[in-house]
Amino acid sequence: MDQTFPMRIIARIHSDFPSKFGIPRQSGLIDALRATIVFEPEYRSPDALRGLEGYSHIWLLWQFSGALREGWSPTVRPPRLGGNVRMGVFATRSPFRPNAIGLSSVRLVGIETGGARGPLLHVAGADLMDGSPIFDIKPYLPYTDCHPDAAGGFAFQSREGVLRVDFPAPLLEAVPPDRREGLLAVLAQDPRPAYQKEPGRVYGFEFAGLEVRFSVDGGTLLVRGVVPSSREAPG
Secondary structure, eight states, X not given: OOOOOOOOOOEEEEOSOSSSTTOOSSTTSOTTOEEEEEEOGXXXXXXXXXXXXXXXXXXXXXXXXXXXXXXXXXXXXXXXXXXXXXXXGGGSOOSOSSSOEEEEEXXXXXXXXXXXXXXXXXXESOOOOTTOEEEEEEEOOHHXXXXXXXXXXXXXXTOOOOOXXXXXXXXXXXXXXXXXXXXXXXXXXXXXXXXXXXXXXOEEEEETTEEEEEEEETTEEEEEEEEEOSSOOOO
């Protein structure tokens, strides 16, 4: 029996992250981050979105396109545990799974129906890399999808505090005003890999057409440079 099932890409997301580094570890952590969902030509039908405007949040079913591997392993090393402890792949949200599928809950900011690429979905709080393929979109139902008393397992127990961000004013001025709040929130969440905690080491990641360089000492993150990225900013 054939155990494969074809999946159609219905849309792609356009975000400020052209690579994996710096992307929030979970959806919904940083509401200030904005992204746009652009449907593939075959699915650009306003009728397919009829009624969606009544929902505040939606689910995205998407592909970890930046973390594809051949084969799979029953255990992975979660970064939140320092990368030294193995846990069952189904007890984690690791991208290295039998099927490289991600699930994210994002806030629906608005629906734009005009333009050559319309309709477009503008969302907040996404944790997807720019260009990630989306397989499906479903409405978030608070009466059944929200479980306030749910146990968080090791992922909840290993949560870290928020860093204080020292962003010198001349460097901050290089960031577009409508991107500053989101970038500050990304930095405060400590975008370093959990297994790399070297004081004084300079890290860098791309965001909104810029390369942001920083170091961390104790509980303070110091931005050391903001320069144009060699890649074109996502549209």
